[in-house]
Every structure is written in C-alpha cells, then in structure tokens.
Amino acid sequence: MRLRRFTQVIIGLYCLVAFSSLALRADQPNQQKPLQVFILAGQSNMQGVGRVAADPNRNGGQGSLEYLVKNPASAARFKHTIDKDGNWLVRDDVWIWYLGRKGGLSVGYGAKQNHIGPEFQFGHVVGEHFQQQVLIIKTAWGGKSLTKDFRPPSAGGEVGPYYHEMVKHIHTVLANLKDHFPTYSGQGYQIAGFGWHQGWNDGLKMTAVDEYEQNMAHLINDLRKELGIKNLPVVIANSGFGGRKQKVDRRLGIMKAQAAVAQRAKFKGSVVTVETRDFFRPADVSPANQGYHWNANAETYFLIGNAMGQAMKKLVTSGPNK
Numbered sequence: 001m002r003l004r005r006f007t008q009v010i011i012g013l014y015c016l017v018a019f020s021s022l023a024l025r026a027d028q029p030n031q032q033k034p035l036q037v038f039i040l041a042g043q044s045n046m047q048g049v050g051r052v053a054a055d056p057n058r059n060g061g062q063g064s065l066e067y068l069v070k071n072p073a074s075a076a077r078f079k080h081t082i083d084k085d086g087n088w089l090v091r092d093d094v095w096i097w098y099l100g101r102k103g104g105l106s107v108g109y110g111a112k113q114n115h116i117g118p119e120f121q122f123g124h125v126v127g128e129h130f131q132q133q134v135l136i137i138k139t140a141w142g143g144k145s146l147t148k149d150f151r152p153p154s155a156g157g158e159v160g161p162y163y164h165e166m167v168k169h170i171h172t173v174l175a176n177l178k179d180h181f182p183t184y185s186g187q188g189y190q191i192a193g194f195g196w197h198q199g200w201n202d203g204l205k206m207t208a209v210d211e212y213e214q215n216m217a218h219l220i221n222d223l224r225k226e227l228g229i230k231n232l233p234v235v236i237a238n239s240g241f242g243g244r245k246q247k248v249d250r251r252l253g254i255m256k257a258q259a260a261v262a263q264r265a266k267f268k269g270s271v272v273t274v275e276t277r278d279f280f281r282p283a284d285v286s287p288a289n290q291g292y293h294w295n296a297n298a299e300t301y302f303l304i305g306n307a308m309g310q311a312m313k314k315l316v317t318s319g320p321n322k
C-alpha cells in the first residue's frame with residue numbers, strides 16, 4: 001500500500017513538472033521555428049524622430065511618447081509600451097538591428113536614442129502575431145531619394161549607393177546572427193516582409209515624381225530577386241506629410257505613385273500601400289514645428305508603424321505564398 005501511494009505521488013509530481021514546463025514554453029517564442037525577419041528601409045522618416053521624453057516647455061509635452069503614456073486620454077492605447085514599474089518595455093521576443101544598434105525592441109531605435117520611428121509599434125504588432133522569435137533589420141538614412149540614392153539595378157543608370165548598403169546590411173546581419181544576438185539558437189530564419197517609408201526627397205522635383213512609381217516597382221522586383229523570394233510581402237507607408245490639407249502637386253504626385261505601385265496586377269495580394277495622412281499632427285500639439293519629419297510627433301510614428309504592422313500581418317497570413 002505504501003509503495004502504491006509513493007508511486008502515485010511520484011507520478012503526480014512528474015505530471016505537475018511536465019505541465020509547468022509546457023505552460024512556460026507556451027509563453028515563450030518558439031525557439032525551434034525559424035526567425036521571422038522583417039526589413040524596414042527608407043530615409044529620415046523611417047529613421048524616425050518621434051520624441052520619447054516630454055518637454056513641458058513645448059506645448060506641455062504633447063506629442064511625445066511619455067505624454068501619450070501618461071495622459072489619461074491616450075494611456076490605454078500605449079500601456080503595452082511600458083512595464084509594471086512604468087519603465088519602457090523591452091521585448092525579448094522581438095530583436096532589432098539598426099545600423100549597429102541592436103537588442104530587444106524598445107524605445108531608442110529612431111534617428112537618435114531619444115526617438116522612435118515606425119519600427120516601434122510595427123515591432124509590437126508583429127511580435128504579438130508570431131509565436132516565433134522576430135527580427136527587424138532596419139536600414140534607413142536621412143535625406144535619401146529613390147531616384148538616386150536607393151536607385152535599384154533594373155531602373156537603369158548608376159545603382160544607388162544606399163541600395164547597395166541596404167542589401168549589404170541585410171546579408172551581413174543574417175550571416176552573423178549569433179554574434180549580434182547571443183541567445184540565437186541556430187534555428188534559421190525566414191525573411192517574412194519588407195516595409196518602406198520614404199518620399200520626401202523625391203517630392204522636391206517633378207522629374208523625380210514622374211519616375212517614382214516605376215522606380216518603386218523596380219526596387220520591389222530587384223529586392224525579391226536579391227533575396228530569392230518571388231512574392232515577398234511589401235508594405236509601403238505613403239508620404240502623407242501635411243495631412244489631408246496637403247496641396248503641393250509634387251507631394252500629391254508622390255502619394256499617387258506610391259498608391260499606384262500596389263495596384264499593379266503583378267503585385268496584387270503581395271504589395272500594400274497604407275495611408276498616413278490622417279496621422280499628421282499640427283505643430284501646436286507636437287514637439288516641433290518644422291513641418292517635415294511629422295513635427296517630431298511620436299503618436300504619428302506610432303500610428304504609421306501600427307498601420308504597417310497590421311497590413312503586414314494580413315499579407316503574411318493570406319499572401320500568394322500561403
């Protein structure tokens with residue numbers, strides 16, 4: 001009788017440990033499946049200058065991420081960005097590499113360490129969507145055009161130096177994952193999508209506007225060829241500076257071109273352009289008033305990243321390769 005009771009206790013303890021282990025793993029990214037890799041690229045608006053810290057001397061801190069987290073009117077929407085102690089959350093299930101800066105997703109991966117860009121909420125969206133570990137490779141530099149700096153090979157003419165830089169960084173990071181992220185366990189990776197937010201510099205001249213759609217199509221085709229992914233999902237965040245009141249023909253032309261790319265028959269179901277004009281915030285509720293760089297408004301960059309992330313989720317779950 002004692003032996004039977006002892007055996008029952010041992011079996012019970014074994015089951016409890018096994019159940020606890022399974023529950024723990026359920027809360028963790030699946031380390032046996034390939035990393036889901038997303039590439040984000042563009043110019044200064046992909047870099048991101050959304051202010052993190054609130055400056056009370058500038059519109060009472062409005063438009064900063066700190067203000068949005070603490071303001072009762074917006075706190076609920078941004079609560080996932082802080083931990084239980086009110087510090088900025090660091091997501092270990094979403095890694096990011098941005099021109100040498102690397103680690104778990106958090107604030108500080110914008111143009112400077114006191115900024116955020118679209119990567120911030122984009123990372124939260126895809127991180128919640130995937131069970132696997134996520135990696136974001138961000139390649140963005142300020143003041144760059146698609147006509148010249150990012151000019152893709154099939155567009156003809158001299159290939160843009162920053163097209164080469166973007167491709168080089170992608171391959172280098174993926175070839176050295178263990179060096180960049182020591183907890184990487186060798187599970188391999190899958191390039192899941194490409195996000196693009198750019199257009200200001202091309203909107204300076206009508207000649208660049210006129211060729212933007214074709215250049216964007218070339219960029220998508222060339223990257224797909226370079227990465228060996230025929231229908232790589234692509235999300236373009238349009239250049240909605242100035243919001244719905246934008247009247248400059250060059251700016252409107254860039255947005256029209258960005259929308260037209262996604263409507264091409266070849267890209268149906270694999271390329272989406274998201275609207276950003278409704279995310280523009282005026283200077284009187286923002287940390288800056290320069291007009292460009294979205295007035296440094298963190299809410300704007302957050303909403304752009306959210307729109308890109310939501311669109312990417314749909315593409316990766318229902319695209320041509322699924």
